[in-house]
Amino acid sequence: MDNLLAQMGSRILKRRKQLRMTQEELAEKAGVMPQTISTAELGKKALRPENIVRISTALDISTDYLLMGKITEASVTLLEKKISQLPPEKICHLEDIIDSFIEAIMES
Numbered sequence: 001m002d003n004l005l006a007q008m009g010s011r012i013l014k015r016r017k018q019l020r021m022t023q024e025e026l027a028e029k030a031g032v033m034p035q036t037i038s039t040a041e042l043g044k045k046a047l048r049p050e051n052i053v054r055i056s057t058a059l060d061i062s063t064d065y066l067l068m069g070k071i072t073e074a075s076v077t078l079l080e081k082k083i084s085q086l087p088p089e090k091i092c093h094l095e096d097i098i099d100s101f102i103e104a105i106m107e108s
Contacts, residue, residue, distance in 0.1 A: 006043030011066055013041045015059045030058035 016026050016037075023041070027034040032051050039045040040055070047055065056066045064070045083091065 002043065005040075005046060007069060008047075008066060009041045009043035011061075011069060012037070012055060012059065015061055016041075019059065026055070026058055030054040 012026075016023070021029070023037040024034050027037045030037075030051070031054055036047070036051060037055070040047050040051075052063055052066060056063045059066070062072050062075055064072045065075065083094065086094065
């Protein structure tokens with residue numbers, strides 16, 4: 001259980017940093033106490049089910065991803081929707097970025 005909590009905490013921390021949010025900002029957006037975010041990120045205490053939903057909503061991630069690190073079909077659909085809103089020339093740039101990213105992580 002401790003490993004699951006640590007992994008979930010890591011996912012919260014990474015997504016929060018990606019969104020450039022402080023723990024206090026995330027707590028306010030999720031309607032929880034900053035201490036709840038801190039203990040969750042450290043993997044020290046399990047979150048209540050309603051707080052899992054609140055935090056995943058505030059971070060704009062699925063509860064499946066927050067809990068288990070699984071990407072759902074809904075997440076893929078959301079990404080496809082975002083990409084489809086780009087102009088064609090930006091899609092080509094995005095494809096180049098993705099190709100470079102994949103190449104870089106395969107080498108490491």
